[in-house]
Amino acid sequence: MDFSLSEEQEMLKTMARDFLEKECPESLVREMERDDKGYSPELWRKIADLGWLGLIYPEKYGGTGGNILDLVVLYEEMGRAMLPSPHLSTVVLCGLAILTAGSDEQKADLLPKIVDGDLILHWP
Amino acid sequence: MDFTFTQEQLQLRKEIHDFYMNELPEVFSGYVTPLSEELQSFWMGLQKKAGERGYLTPGWPKEYGGLGLGSIAQGIVNEEEGTWHIRWPNAIGLRLAGPATLLFGSEEQKSKFIPPMARGEVVWFECFTEPDAGSDESNIQTRAVKDGDDYILNGQKIYITGAYKPDFLYTLARTADSTPKHRGLSLFIFPADTPGVTIRPLPCMGGYTANEIFFDNVRVSKECLVGEENRGFYYAMGTFEYERSNTAGAAAAKRELQEFVQFCKVEKRNGKPLIEDPQVRRALAKMAVEVEVWRLAAWRTAWRFGERERLGPLDYDLTGFFTKRFGTSHPKLMMDILGLYGQLRQGSKWAKLAGCIERKWQGARSLHAAGTIEIYKIVLAGRGLGLPRVPVKLNTLIMQALEESK
Numbered sequence: 001m002d003f004s005l006s007e008e009q010e011m012l013k014t015m016a017r018d019f020l021e022k023e024c025p026e027s028l029v030r031e032m033e034r035d036d037k038g039y040s041p042e043l044w045r046k047i048a049d050l051g052w053l054g055l056i057y058p059e060k061y062g063g064t065g066g067n068i069l070d071l072v073v074l075y076e077e078m079g080r081a082m083l084p085s086p087h088l089s090t091v092v093l094c095g096l097a098i099l100t101a102g103s104d105e106q107k108a109d110l111l112p113k114i115v116d117g118d119l120i121l122h123w124p
Numbered sequence: 125m126d127f128t129f130t131q132e133q134l135q136l137r138k139e140i141h142d143f144y145m146n147e148l149p150e151v152f153s154g155y156v157t158p159l160s161e162e163l164q165s166f167w168m169g170l171q172k173k174a175g176e177r178g179y180l181t182p183g184w185p186k187e188y189g190g191l192g193l194g195s196i197a198q199g200i201v202n203e204e205e206g207t208w209h210i211r212w213p214n215a216i217g218l219r220l221a222g223p224a225t226l227l228f229g230s231e232e233q234k235s236k237f238i239p240p241m242a243r244g245e246v247v248w249f250e251c252f253t254e255p256d257a258g259s260d261e262s263n264i265q266t267r268a269v270k271d272g273d274d275y276i277l278n279g280q281k282i283y284i285t286g287a288y289k290p291d292f293l294y295t296l297a298r299t300a301d302s303t304p305k306h307r308g309l310s311l312f313i314f315p316a317d318t319p320g321v322t323i324r325p326l327p328c329m330g331g332y333t334a335n336e337i338f339f340d341n342v343r344v345s346k347e348c349l350v351g352e353e354n355r356g357f358y359y360a361m362g363t364f365e366y367e368r369s370n371t372a373g374a375a376a377a378k379r380e381l382q383e384f385v386q387f388c389k390v391e392k393r394n395g396k397p398l399i400e401d402p403q404v405r406r407a408l409a410k411m412a413v414e415v416e417v418w419r420l421a422a423w424r425t426a427w428r429f430g431e432r433e434r435l436g437p438l439d440y441d442l443t444g445f446f447t448k449r450f451g452t453s454h455p456k457l458m459m460d461i462l463g464l465y466g467q468l469r470q471g472s473k474w475a476k477l478a479g480c481i482e483r484k485w486q487g488a489r490s491l492h493a494a495g496t497i498e499i500y501k502i503v504l505a506g507r508g509l510g511l512p513r514v515p516v517k518l519n520t521l522i523m524q525a526l527e528e529s530k
Contacts, residue, residue, distance in 0.1 A: 001127065001128070001133075001426075003427050004431070
């Protein structure tokens with residue numbers, strides 16, 4: 001029984017908070033409400049560079065092999081900043097479905113593209 | 125973050141689970157009240173038996189009769205006690221006063237008082253509440269006046285929980301007329317048979333027993349003082365923290381709910397099992413969610429107790445808040461589902477579940493002990509959220525305003 005976050009998770013949390021406070025101010029959130037895309041491609045690119053898109057995928061697909069709890073830490077911070085992004089549909093809903101049930105070809109093809117930020121998926 | 129138990133902890137749980145399974149009578153209801161003499165000696169015997177095996181206080185340090193297994197092991201034990209509706213004669217000592225004495229007591233006090241408690245041999249009462257000092261603990265009027273190497277106590281305590289004859293009294297008394305009031309209280313532990321102590325049982329509705337206790341020139345030595353003089357209020361608050369970290373309440377609620385769900389599967393209304401009624405299903409699902417939330421909050425508090433010793437207000441008050449909230453709302457929902465049958469008591473041949481829901485519903489009235497839910501909200505708002513204090517005389521102000529508006 002342990003309700004604490006690991007050192008890495010604490011670091012992720014601090015890093016995510018600092019990053020989002022700087023990159024995702026309220027003005028951006030409001031702007032994105034009226035935006036056609038609904039998210040900022042520049043910010044998406046930065047998020048990909050930080051490794052947030054590959055957090056829960058195995059290393060062979062370009063991810064860092066984290067677990068769901070790592071993702072929860074990140075999501076708390078994304079929620080706190082009200083980050084407008086297609087992270088949930090791309091990485092979690094579609095990405096995890098591909099990782100769980102996709103063929104080897106599908107995984108090898110799609111997951112690295114998600115991790116790199118080149119593929120945005122939508123769960124209709 | 126890890127919500128699982130170690131192999132050692134699982135083993136301990138199994139051992140204790142099996143112990144209670146074997147020791148408790150086959151047809152057993154923890155709701156049986158009032159405590160007959162026979163039942164009293166049964167519980168006293170079981171307390172000693174559990175104590176001999178170290179099952180009462182495995183979390184306590186080894187040198188004081190525990191097994192040195194820490195707060196998670198203690199949480200497991202408390203959970204099992206809740207699950208089995210165990211009612212230790214010395215519940216107050218084992219779960220509140222004892223751990224607090226370990227924290228605040230002198231070395232002599234710890235080695236004198238704690239091992240017999242771990243062995244299950246003694247019963248303690250917590251003598252805090254007074255006719256004019258309930259939730260406002262700082263208003264205690266019982267006096268302890270220094271006399272040479274002794275203190276002499278005079279005053280009255282009321283609603284002191286316990287159906288057994290106590291061996292020791294864990295008592296809060298005023299040693300100074302201080303401002304603020306709470307800085308003039310001191311905590312004492314002394315034998316209940318000290319001359320001048322009178323204990324008068326107060327049988328309560330629902331079969332519980334509380335007591336009135338009178339101190340008439342009770343002379344206790346200065347070795348009975350816990351910690352420093354005039355610091356008693358802080359030790360008392362520390363004592364209550366243990367009450368709020370207990371995992372037993374949520375565990376008891378969980379078992380009761382499981383039994384109730386089972387009952388709803390079998391019991392029919394208008395020719396159909398209760399669980400086919402959408403209202404019943406919704407109520408059961410609601411309770412299941414709440415019990416889990418309550419349980420997690422209790423475990424988080426138990427865990428933090430082991431890690432930090434002292435807790436932030438949002439930690440322990442959450443568990444206490446849920447105890448008050450769900451401890452009242454769940455029996456109500458169960459009463460609603462039972463309909464008129466719910467009002468029948470144990471002993472009636474038409475009573476359902478041996479009348480235990482009726483008793484739970486009555487028992488929920490006594491959940492104000494250790495502070496009403498309103499008190500909890502005030503504490504959460506003040507200490508948890510940092511909101512300004514409510515003026516003490518708010519009631520008076522409201523009354524004045526009402527008068528003026530007439």
